[in-house]
Amino acid sequence: MPERPVNRRIFVLGGLAAAGTAALPGWTGASTPAPRSVTPNAIRYPFELGVASGDPTPDGVVLWTRLAPAPLNTDGHGGMPNADVTVDWEVAGDQSFASVVASGSTVARYADAHSVHVEPVGLAPDREYFYRFRADGHISPAGRTRTAPPAGAMPAQLRFAFGSCQHWEEGWYHAHRGITADRPDLVLFLGDYLYENPSSALSTVRGYVITSEADTLAEYRHRYAQHRTDPQLQAAHAVAPWLVVFDDHEVENNWNSTNQTAARREAAFRAFYENMPLRRSSLPVGSSIPLYRRIQWGALARFHMLDTRQYRNAQAPTGSCSTMRDPARTITGGTQEQWLLAALAQQTARWDFLGQQVFFAQRDDDNLRSTCLTNSTDAWDGYTASRDRIAAGWVQRGVRNPVVLTGDVHRHWAADLRLDYYDHSAPIIGSELVTTSITSSGAGGSSPPSQTWMSNNPHIRYWQDQRGYVLATLTPAQLTAEFKIVTPSVLEPNPANVTIRTDRRFALLDGQRGLQNA
Secondary structure, three states: OOOOOOOHHHHHHHOHHHHHHOOOOOOOOOOOOOOOOOOOOOOOOOOOOOEEEEEEEOOEEEEEEEOOOOOOOOOOOOOOOOOOEEEEEEEEOOOOOOOEEEEEEEEEOHHHOOEEEEOOOOOOOOOEEEEEEEEOOEEOOOEEEEOOOOOOOOOOOEEEEEEEOOOHHHOOOHHHHHHHHHOOOEEEEOOOOOOOOOOOOOOOOOOOOOOOOOOOHHHHHHHHHHHHOOHHHHHHHHHOOEEEOOOOOOOOOOOOOOOOOHHHHHHHHHHHHHOOOOOHHHOOEOOEOOOOEEEEEOOOEEEEEOOOOOOOOOOOOOOOHHHHOOOOOOOOOHHHHHHHHHHHOOOOOOEEEEEOOOOOOOOEOOOOOOOOOEOOOOOHHHHHHHHHHHHHHHHHOOOOOEEEEEOOOOOEEEEEEEOOOOOOOOOEEEEEEEOOEOOOOOOOOOOOOOHHHHHHOOOEEEEEOOOEEEEEEEOOOEEEEEEEEEEOOOOOOOHHHOEEEEEEEEEEEOOOOOOEEO
């Protein structure tokens, strides 16, 4: 059986990510079922995009790969023939695959860019597993994943990382190396996995192969493939299951429900699904995709993964109070809003996390109720009635520990949440943790908000313009958030010259409102 040399970059960065590249127990010497319509051993090593898992349940998880021996071919098919190919998969309780607990075969179809989504069931809850694929005699790298705890069980701890915004051209993915080293139980990616448009930054470190703006299925597929060739990103995908949602750049900057053609949305959503570890329940239907969903982590946590793009009204003009405060406007759509509020009425977890894209807390320039000088009407500030309904909803329902997790803005922020931000003595009702970008905005280093601005927004507790991610450690009693940054910058190509460190820590205590220094 053909063997491929270990990818040393993945081995150094991720360790386990390279474990499946050589023949291992179980498949050693075994014959591969003949791929459909393909001569056996006719395909070069097809796992150049790595492996991934996502959306764990107590008895299963999604396993993903995509066959692409030549990922940068501009037709979007990654060098695969126009034929369907049989792919075997297996899940084991150990990294050497001596104890295989589930296995099977599926078909990677040319029409789906040879993407593979497998949903094994019958796994044990709250358990670490390893998985791999085989196609045409080639074995993929091995990935590490885990199942969720059983319903009602209270785990002692959950470690999860979250990040967003990884413009390929604007920096090296050192943050993903940090995530891999942390070995979290979960990774949340909160949008802008790719950018449809070329970078306008003065300093870039690498270029797109397709330099025009992506807006066709082939171009979106190619853009995902180029991103996934990065070894640090592959290692981060292989270290833990991911929960993914999109923001705007997976389609087009600042898109909403009214300003995109159905054809472009259909192409973008299809490519997003093909390249993400999503369940079949998130399969796109034409120009829509059922993306918002809920992942339960025993009795400890619920992750309400939201979609703030697909159903929103158009963005309001800056300073247009009447539009921004119109009670009929929504950023989630009415159906998703009711889905969320209905779930928040059911107290099935100690901590409730809203995994979403854009800034939730108010950011107001002058603290005058009459002017509506917000930093961004693309964020929840442009949909204040929608924000008020959800925030008041969790207050009315007595949600024990509500926490909003956010991406989009290319800065670290931490904020406490109020129902009335103009009243600086109003009760704190929750908190928001905002991750900076993986690479977008490059080296960073912009000036912090002024003291006047901060005095107008005293609920804002922290700001940092460096690239990185957030690592959270959750117990029944406390959430500790570490805001990680990459130094000196993501423009440095050599990992040996880069440090990933914690810039600030905050804690949230069970049943108490407000961020505390930790």
